[in-house]
Amino acid sequence: MQKIILQLEELVCPTCLQKIETAVGSLAGVQNLKVLFNASKVKAEIDPEKTTLEDVVKVIEEVGFDVLSTKVK
Template identity: 50%
Template sequence: MQKAVIQLETLSCPSCLQKIENAVKGINGIDQNSLKVLFNASKVKVNFDSEAVAINNIEKAIEDLGYPVVKSKVKSA
C-alpha cells in the first residue's frame, strides 16, 4: 500500500468534498476506509494499492471534476 497526500487548490464548498470523495472511492485499488478529504486544508489523504492504480489516475479523477491538483506526495504506508 502507498499513502498519498494530494494538495488541491482551495475548496470553496462542502459539496465539493462529497464529489471528490465519491470520485476517489470509485477507483479500483483505493482503500476506502483510509480516504479523507480535508475541507479546510484542501487536501485528500488516501491509501492505495500502487499495483492496481497510479497516483496520476487518482489526480486525474479529481481534476476531471474541475478541482486542480497543486501537488501530490506519495510514500509507503
C-alpha cells in the same frame, strides 16, 4: 500500499468535498480516503497494482479541481 497526499486548490463548499470523495472512492485499490475540507487536501492509501497516483489526479481534475502538489510516502 502507498500513502498519498494531494494538495488541492481551495475547496469552497461541502459539495466539492463530496464530488472528490465519490470520484476517488470509485477507483479500485483506494483505501482510507480522507478529504480534508479546511486544508484542501486528499489523503489516501492506494494499491499500486490497481491504481496509480496519476489515476487519482486525473479523476480529481475530471470533476473540476486542480491538484497543486502530490506526495507519496
